[in-house]
Amino acid sequence: MKRFTFLLVAFIFSFQSFAQEKTEDNPKLVVGIVVDQMRYDYLTRFWDRFGEDGFKKLVNEGYNFKNNHFNYVPTYTGPGHASVYTGTSPMNHGIIGNGWYDKFIHESVYCAGDDSVTSVGTQSDAGKMSPHRMKSTSFADENRLHTQMRGKTIGVALKDRGSILPAGHTANAAYWFHGADEGNWISSSFYMDDLPQWVKDFNASDRVEAYLKPWNTLYDIETYKESGSDRNEFEGGYRGQETATFPYDLTKLGDTDNKYEILKASAYGNDITTDFALAAIDAEELGQDDDTDVLTLSYSSPDYIGHNFGVNSKEIQDTYLRLDQNIAQLLQHLDEKVGEGNYTIFLTADHGGVDVPAYLESVKIPAGYFDSNEFTERVKEFAEEEFEEKELIESVYNSQIFFNYKVMEEAEISSSELQSKLAHYILQLDQIDKVYTRDQLSGGSFTTGAGAAIQNGYNQKRSGDVVYVLDPATIVYSKTGSTHGSGLMYDTHAPLIFYGNGVKKGSTTQRTEIVDIAPTVSAILGISFPNATTGKPLFMMLDPEESE
Structure with a gap:
């Protein structure tokens, strides 16, 4: 009996120690990064041009899922962001497109549109948004519930849907960029009655204005061998410039009444997003206590640029070389503010993109326009x-x-x-x-x-x-620029890299799916899976025995 009592006490002590250790080991901050329209092969195609502290650091020191796919169609921005964070597909979370025809009210609706709320930070309707059409929880919601609402969730993206859907229903805030003639970060009354002072200060600064400048290539354009020629007939370009060729003077090209919109469709949109995300980390004190916080961060500009110039353009290559520096800047900031080893990051995409069909036709590959x-x-x-x-x-x-x-x-x-x-x-x-x-x-x-x-x-x-x-590579789109939406490889094969706390180094070519991300993060945090989850935790990264 004494031996049994001793073993029971020892077991309870060991369990309490394990539980305590598990709590202490949890990341203080989870940062989910979604790059809008990032094909997996951008990682491999531009690999030799990346620095050591951005994408390469995530891959070399994290876990790289090389065969990660969307398991549904349509592969659009709204469904993509919702699926990443809910751990399920449109079948369950209900975001079946960026917009869709609502057969009950007999009109088209927008995935994040909500006329019951008001704009915050602008007089326009650009802030009349919320996640009310998303039927399920996100892992950010589950983290809020798990921590009795002490863990914060902040969403950041140029696109409203790229900020709102990932942050979920219980977010402290979601912010998106209203270009037009304002160039401000805004929100909605779904989250708040007024912008926090730090957001007002950011908007009042000249940080956005400073990016209205020429966009030229980061390095000598002649060294950009990983992309097509700068001048060709497969790119759209900017209104006001005769050819879609570098450099682009964004100050001159910006519409007088809409001058900040062009920034979203340039590589500087990623800089603006990074600047604001770093400000949010500091002002909201993310990762500064024992309750895990969540930052959902979406880089929208690559999608605008891909649609305009195509996936094989110099503009896309330059965008990703610059984004590599943004990722490095973010990692350095997190190391300084949250502490190395105290945060977990995943990086993925919301969909890929097709090569411009007109270009494919020019090299005798079947393609077309519908x-x-x-x-x-x-x-x-x-x-x-x-x-x-x-x-x-x-x-x-x-x-x-x-x-x-x-x-x-x-x-x-x-x-x-x-x-x-x-x-x-x-x-x-x-077709x-x-x-x-x-x-x-x-x-x-x-x-x-x-x-x-x-x-x-x-x-x-x-x-x-x-x-x-x-048919494959057949799209409803203009004859310049790329688009997406299909269930084919160019649209479904997306990067997935985990890095930081709870992540071991490695890689796999086993097929994984986008719906696996949310349950994996939930498993790392020890919280409930989102309530409609159909994905599975990525055991090859989480289970120690899988490395043997």
């Missing part, structure tokens, strides 16, 4: 002729077709019949690769391939009745 307006007219005409009824198609949005159920009911037209006949017709059209119906997506279970990706991105309540998939 006329969505013509397609919509043909679909409506077919439905009307086949069923002898007008207005059966209510909307075509994000490669989804929404039926008019009121007209169908009055005409006694079966949804299943309309789905089936429309799907068969659409599949015969040029269409696959078609899925609501009956298939709601009643079946796809485990691999395009069907699984479509299903993971399909929300039964919000999505349409027929979903179509275009």
Whole structure:
């Protein structure tokens, strides 16, 4: 009996010591970095040009998941940011696009739009935003709940959706950049009634104004061998400059009434974001107590630049060489303010991007452009002729077709019949690769391939009745610049690097998915997983025996 009592006391003491050690070992700050439109191969393509203290430091001293993918479509900014932080796909968190057609109110809605709140920091409507359309919690929400709301969450991004969705429903604050003629960081009454003094001070300074200057390459442009020629026919460029070639005088190119907007679409947008994030770390005293804080940080400018100039441009290369310096600056600041080993970082993307199809065609790779307006007219005409009824198609949005159920009911037209006949017709059209119906997506279970990706991105309540998939490298876009949205490798293969507290060094080529990030962070923190999580913790990085 004495021996049993001794062992019990020893066990309790050991458990308490373990629990105490675990609490002490938790990171004081988690920084989630999402780079908007970052393909995985930017890491490898520009590797030799990076310095030692940015991307290379994260990879060399952290854990690199080389085969990380989005497991759903559409691969857009809103769904991407939501999926990273909720640990699930649009099927569950409900952010099925940057915008979508709401069949209940019969109009398009924006993923972060919220008319019930007011702007803070601007008189414009740019602040009428909140996460109310995101159905599930983020790991930042779960951390707030776990710490009885003592752990802070601050969201920062140029794009409102890149700040709001990651920060979740319980964030202390989310800030985004309102360009136009103001050039200020703003927020919404969802979070606060007035901007904190430190944000007002930042806005009143000349830090943003200082970036209205020429943008030239960081290094000699002749050494940028990892990207295409500076002058070509596949880039958009800026209004006011005849050619899409360096240098760009942003002061002259900025619209008088909209002069700060151009900064978002330049490499300096990342500088502005970094400056503000560092100010937030200091002013909010992130990582300065025993309750873990969360900073959600999204770099939006690479997406604007990719859309404008394309993924193979000198502009993209220069943007990433400069972003490498931003990452180094952030790491140095965290070491000084929070302490080396006291924080955890992950870096990923919200989607990738396709090579400009016109460029692919020029080198004999199949690609093309899809006329969505013509397609919509043909679909409506077919439905009307086949069923002898007008207005059966209510909307075509994000490669989804929404039926008019009121007209169908009055005409006694079966949804299943309309789905089936429309799907068969659409599949015969040029540039269409696959078609899925609501009956298939709601009643079946796809485990691999395009069907699984479509299903993971399909929300039964919000999505349409027929979903179509275009041929590879076929897009709805201008003939200059890149875009994204598909379930193909160029859009789904995104970087994922963990670094810092709770992370061992290493790498893997095992397939991982974007929905695995949130449960992994939750496991590191010892908190509940986000409430709709479908991903799994990345055991190869977390479990010691996996390194043997």
